[in-house]
């Protein structure tokens with residue numbers, strides 16, 4: 001294994017470390033099962049030492065590595081700075097757990113709990129360009145609350161603006177050298193323990209630059225393959241080398257790898273760890289948030305990834321002839337996401353509808369046959385939402401609060417939004433919103449096509465988004481053309497996104513495809529009625545309005561339209577607008593049914609736990 005990765009400690013840690021490398025097979029003993037009992041509340045803050053022996057299998061051997069750091073801290077001749085470093089890592093854990101309540105206060109727990117390692121390019125509030133950030137900022141907390149030990153590994157993006165997001169993360173004092181891209185890259189780790197989760201940030205200068213996690217105003221960064229390769233290698237090492245709260249996670253963990261950026265993890269487990277007896281009992285689950293992004297690069301880049309040549313097939317990708325650029329182009333490429341589809345032990349998508357769509361030619365982005373071949377391990381789980389961040393009764397970004405029992409604050413939010421945007425303050429005028437990345441996926445071209453006709457009606461429309469420069473330009477020009485009725489807010493702004501969600505009457509989502517979609521869930525929670533293309537997670541979560549169902553009291557929380565065409569979208573919008581204008585009690589029913597839906601992460605987390613149990617039933621992928 002040492003040949004695969006050379007791990008070294010930081011100067012501080014190294015001085016105090018007469019210990020073998022955590023990758024030394026002598027101390028990386030596999031435990032009997034990939035499961036552990038983490039009854040965090042019941043077991044107390046230094047949870048690893050207080051594992052619930054009663055619930056552990058007798059065969060479950062001790063985890064020797066865990067004792068190493070503890071020894072480090074207590075040995076009289078130990079290095080003082082190492083102690084400081086370790087202590088810094090556990091610093092707020094005891095306080096936080098004390099504040100949460102006494103050890104007697106049991107929270108709902110699952111019987112089996114796991115050491116879970118999320119790997120992701122985004123995790124809110126540290127980094128976010130869209131829904132991936134939301135999910136990887138919330139689901140880990142929901143799982144930790146249910147008793148799992150959870151680490152999230154993502155890059156430490158610094159660019160001036162974002163630096164404050166990482167202000168509470170401290171240097172763990174561990175350095176590793178990663179053999180890839182023709183050299184050795186040194187990365188370090190930062191850590192913050194918050195909301196029961198170990199947030200781990202991989203630090204390397206390639207994450208320190210202007211722009212968002214993937215690119216800047218000139219487009220996607222040219223070295224994204226390098227940046228996310230580093231992330232994957234670092235994430236594979238993190239459970240082995242980081243003494244978080246004094247104790248490493250160890251090698252019997254469960255990796256949840258999100259989208260293409262994290263997709264080398266299961267490949268590395270198979271190609272670079274298991275052959276050396278490490279991670280033999282670990283498992284990996286690929287979570288697909290968006291099949292459109294696959295991390296495809298020229299085949300020649302394979303040699304940069306530091307993988308054995310015989311693993312090329314896992315990533316091999318051949319573009320169909322129509323997608324090749326010239327007659328001699330053989331279309332040979334590597335596809336990082338494909339690597340995970342082949343090697344992950346299970347696959348989850350973020351709604352059931354999408355899990356089926358990606359097995360079809362229409363929704364499979366070229367991977368449908370491969371995904372179909374993995375149907376037996378493919379599931380869909382609809383995302384939850386952070387119901388604390390997104391709560392109209394307490395939202396810090398909106399000027400007035402409201403609830404299902406008293407909707408008056410919503411009307412005030414609408415008036416405030418109209419005022420903020422310089423639109424006429426008119427309670428009776430339907431206010432329609434759109435929030436999202438300006439991307440082909442989101443169907444903004446349809447809005448562009450339909451806007452002149454839509455604005456013939458007496459309505460107001462606000463669009464918030466950033467991304468495709470042409471669409472941004474169009475939003476600016478539409479705002480000047482339709483000054484009385486249309487606002488195009490170009491940029492990424494969380495605060496205004498909450499005010500639009502609260503202040504609008506209708507949220508429009510004409511997505512071409514939508515793996516789950518979060519904005520329609522936020523909208524419903526805020527009594528804003530969604531009008532959506534009938535696809536993926538939108539189809540699964542928005543129930544069509546039926547005014548006469550339920551003995552006349554009505555049914556449904558919005559409108560879905562199909563096909564994806566201007567006329568069909570305008571038809572659905574017209575029905576929504578008419579209902580808003582002419583049928584006030586029906587409208588209130590729509591709002592209240594949406595507001596009463598349960599979108600908490602807890603129910604999604606319970607479904608993930610079922611997958612966790614299944615993934616440990618089958619043997620892991622070994623190649």
Ligand SMILES: Nc1ncnc2c1ncn2[C@@H]1O[C@H](COP(=O)(O)OP(=O)(O)O[C@H]2O[C@H](CO)[C@@H](O)[C@H](O)[C@H]2O)[C@@H](O)[C@H]1O
Nearest residue numbers: 130131132289436437465491492493497515516517518519
């Ligand atoms: N300009 C802006 N300013 C402020 N906030 C903005 C914004 N543009 C977008 N957002 C925010 O970004 C998030 C977007 O989430 P979505 O799930 O709707 O789409 P996204 O395609 O990014 O996510 C992908 O991953 C998620 C998570 O799995 C899936 O739900 C989804 O279908 C899939 O495409 C929301 O929180 C939204 O408010």
Ligand SMILES: OC[C@H]1O[C@H](O[C@H]2[C@H](O)[C@@H](O)[C@@H](O[C@H]3[C@H](O)[C@@H](O)[C@@H](O)O[C@@H]3CO)O[C@@H]2CO)[C@H](O)[C@@H](O)[C@@H]1O
Nearest residue numbers: 129130131132133214215219220259260289290293437
């Ligand atoms: O949370 C929002 C989405 O974030 C991710 O999508 C990003 C994607 O993974 C990146 O690769 C990049 O996509 C660029 C693409 O690689 C490039 O070929 C070109 O088409 O431009 C794209 C945009 O720059 O940025 C995406 C975000 O915009 C995540 O994978 C998705 O699930 C999330 O929806």
